[in-house]
Amino acid sequence: MKGMSLIVRTIARVVTTFIILYSAYIVVYGHITPGGGFPGGVILALGIMLLMLAFGKDLPLRKLPEGRASVLDCLGALGFWAIALLGFTAGYFFLNFLGKGEPFRLVSAGTMPLSNIFIGIKVGVSLFAVLTALSVYRRFYPPGEEPPEED
Amino acid sequence: MIPYLFATAMLLIGLYAIVARRNLIKIVIGVAITEYAVNLFLILLGYRAGGIPPILSKGMDLNKFAANSVDPLPQALTVTSIVIGLGVIALLVALVLRLYEKYGTLDESEIKRLKG
Amino acid sequence: MMNEGLHMNQALPLFVAIPLGAAFLIPILVRVWRRLPDIVGNLSTLSLLVMSLTLVGKGPSTYYMGGWRPPLGINLVADGLSVLLLVVVSLVAFCATLFSIPYMERYTSKSRYYSLFMLMVAGMNGVVLTGDMFNLYVFLEIASIASYALVAFGTEAEELEASFKYMIMGCVASTFVLFGVGVLYGKTGTLNMAHLAKIIDENGMSPAIWFAAALFLMGFGLKAAMVPFHAWLPDAHPSAPAPISAMLSGVLIKSLGIYSLARVSYIVFGMSKPISTIFMVLGGLSMIVGVLLAVGQWDMKRLFAYHSISQMGYVMLGLGLGTPLGILGGVFHLLNHSAFKSCLFLCSGAIEHEVGTRELKKMGGLWRRMPVTSTSCVISSLSISGVPPFNGFWSKLIIIVAAIQARHYVAATIAVVVAFLTLTSFTKVMRYAIFGSPAAESQKVKEAPALMGVALILLALCCTSFGLLYPVLKPLLLGPATDVLLRAGDYISLVLGG
Structure with a gap:
């Protein structure tokens, strides 16, 4: 698949910026408004998927090769894990050890925003990896037959 | 009572799809239906007529909020189970793709190389 | 403070955190x-083993x-039963990772294998430790x-x-398990196991709670491969790489199936006559059907997998008897089964690695060529068939005596007959694989790599010693585990401090 027409590409290029910005908003404001790491990560992955639909399957893999995606994915999970472990320094596993701050401010709720950011990275990258693995490396053709030529 | 009957009925529909359908994709859809039946059940558990969303915003009275909001715990459980369901469905679909590659069919009755 | 006398253990979350961290670091x-x-991978399973000990x-x-x-x-709660399961999981996991070093060389992407393996261990440890119903479901799904x-x-x-x-x-x-958790929450408004147990104890079993109990029975019964729900096990366990078969048969069906079932029905619902009857019927059925299906098998791993069903039947029968001796026998057999069944599966892996086949008819005469593998295979075969002085004999003996004491003569007869059939089936394994005349395929085989041998010897030693060490094991491991199931009230006061 080589991607879609010029109109779709132009619009996708503009819209994707806003989608990624919106996903960042959902992640960062996760602790005071509805949202959080998981929804934000899903929106991020779907924004990249839009690029893939518009520009063809190879583009996202050029930007984020499989190996790098795997490392980022693990780093996101490890960050969350490290926050949970750091709770030990204040006495309990998973203890929210940072200052809680004033409610409804962006910098508040201790470790929650940090956890949200790590979960956002983890979910966004792993969902991206899942969707590319299912579409780019797709083998949905019978055995013995070559993959159909695409135009 | 209604959530129980509703969820059980939907669960049975999903189970029917898993047991009676031959197409692997339809079996996967059956699994998804059973999962959503339980998710819906969890959400209905926390339902309260005329309730407000369990999100505290600025200037809201705490007591009034606690008296009117729906139960947030089932919603947290549901989000978790949706995330797990996403992983399960993705793995199932990947397996179906690989199976199609090996067997050249999606018909369950033709995928029988194991002795059963 | 209400929990004054309670022992807080800072190390408990590490049982989940170490394998989880390893899974993402690898x-x-x-x-x-x-x-x-x-x-x-090996360092983390070794540290888990040391910590659990x-x-x-x-x-x-x-x-x-x-x-x-x-x-x-x-x-998180580490009472007697949890500690027993933690030791079992860590022991088998350590042997399996040791075995994997040479065995997994022929597969691509060993790092993904270790990553998934560690996730599975994290999930199992979590299931065993947690005191919260929904958390149990989450860990169950991680492990599953x-x-x-991995399969x-x-x-x-x-x-x-x-x-x-x-x-x-x-x-x-x-899905059944999650539905059951939802029903419990809807009826009691709590997810904590001890709190649930207290509320159910005070209010009695309502129809909705019975519905939840039935859902848990189906859900955990499927995970434990009890007989009406066993169809997946003989396919899934042999298909996995050998160390994973050892993990699946050795600990996964126990921690996700039997342990969760026992924990929920004994602690949360409180054991009652109908539930214990269902336990015994399921156990008896699994014993007979599993062993009958195993007798006709010629694929080594498939034969072992069917025996897992039948041996899990013994555990269920022992737990279902509900007497102190019966539960003790069930718990002891659970420990023994994990030792000899993982040893058997690792042996089959070593043989497959060297000979290149799983068909019993194509082996033969391995005794001379692979002494270490053959010895451990014979030891674990004798253990599972219940030959004294190996460990399987003692736990089966305890279960049979307990069944006679409780006047369940049918159950005792079934247990004796199944023990005999198991012996027959494993005589076939020894006759064709280990002794007998060498087949064409096994003329030039060598002994398995050293690390595989170490793992096999470790498990074979467990098979030999657990029976003789019974006087040591009982006060340390088995007695506390039995007490947990016998005195559900202790769990409530342990957690809630009431």
């Missing part, structure tokens, strides 16, 4: 050096996640999803087919 570390996954004989301890006290927060992927790890047609079958059954089971 894919990164493999880029640094190809050998690091082996080292990190330090818990033995200390008495129950608990931990509050994030400092939130139950029933508000999630708590990792095991689905399909070879990505051959049969493995994919087995994994798909296993996965569909597993998903249905998990």
Whole structure:
């Protein structure tokens, strides 16, 4: 698949910026408004998927090769894990050890925003990896037959 | 009572799809239906007529909020189970793709190389 | 403070945190050096083994996640039964990772294998430790999803087919469990096991609670492969790589199935006559059907897998008897089964690695060529068939005596007959695989690599010593585990401090 027409590409290029910005908003404001790491990560992955639909399957893999995606994915999970472990320094596993701050401010709720950011990275990258693995490396053709030529 | 009957009925529909359908994709859809039946059940558990969303915003009275909001715990459980369901469905679909590659069919009755 | 006398153990969350961290570190570390996954994987299972052994004989301890006290927060509880399961999981996991170093060389992407393996261990440890129903479901799913992927790890047609079958059954089971958790929450408004037990104890079993109990029975019964729900096991367990078969048969069906079932029905619902009858019927059925299906098998791993069903029947029967001796026998057999069944599966892996076949008819005369593998295979075969002085004999004896004491003569007869049939079936294994005339395939085989041998010897030693060490094991491991199931009230006061 080589991607879609010029109109779709132009619009996708503009819209994707806003989608990624919106996903960042959902992640960062996760602790005071509805949202959080998981929804934000899903929106991020779907924004990249839009690029893939518009520009063809190879583009996202050029930007984020499989190996790098795997490392980022693990780093996101490890960050969350490290926050949970750091709770030990204040006495309990998973203890929210940072200052809680004033409610409804962006910098508040201790470790929650940090956890949200790590979960956002983890979910966004792993969902991206899942969707590319299912579409780019797709083998949905019978055995013995070559993959159909695409135009 | 209604959530129980509703969820059980939907669960049975999903189970029917898993047991009676031959197409692997339809079996996967059956699994998804059973999962959503339980998710819906969890959400209905926390339902309260005329309730407000369990999100505290600025200037809201705490007591009034606690008296009117729906139960947030089932919603947290549901989000978790949706995330797990996403992983399960993705793995199932990947397996179906690989199976199609090996067997050249999606018909369950033709995928029988194991002795059963 | 209400929990004054309670022993808080800061190490409990590490049982989940160490394998979880290792699971995500391994894919990164493999880029640094190809050998690091082996080292990190083995070090983490070894540290888990050491940590679980330090818990033995200390008495129950608990931990509050994030400092939130139950029933508000999630708590971890390490009582006798949990400690027993932790020791079993860590022991088998350590032997399996040791075995994997040479065995997994022929598969691509060893780092992914270790990553999934560690996730599975994290999930199992979590299931065993947690004191919260929903948390149990989450850990159950972590362990299950990792095991689905591991069964399909070879990505051959049969493995994919087995994994798909296993996965569909597993998903249905998990859905039932989650539904049961939802029903319990809807009726009692809590998810903490001790708090649930208290509320159910005070109000009695309502129809909705019975409905939840039935859902749990189906869900955990599917995970434990009890007989009406057993269809996936003989496909899934042989298809996985040998160390994973050892993990699945040795500990996964126990921690996700039997342990969760026992924990929920004994502690949360409180054991009652109908539930214990169902336990015994399921146990008896599994014993007979499993062993009858095993007798006709010629595929080594498939034969072992059918015997897992039948041996799990013994455990269920012992737990269902409900008498102190019966539960003790069930718990003891659970420990023994994990030792000899994982040893058998690792032996089959070593033989497959060297001879290249799993067909019993194509082996033969391995005794001379592979002495270490053959010796451990014979020891574990004798253990599972219940030959004295190996460990299987003692636990089966206890279960049979307990059944006679409880006047369940039918159950006792079934147990004796199944023990005899097991012996017949394993005589066939020894006759064709180990002794007998060498087949064409096994003329030039060599002994398995040293690390495989170490893992086999470790497990074979367990098979030999557990029976003789019974006087030591009983006060340290088995007695506390039995007490947990016999005195459900202690659990409530341990967690809630009431």
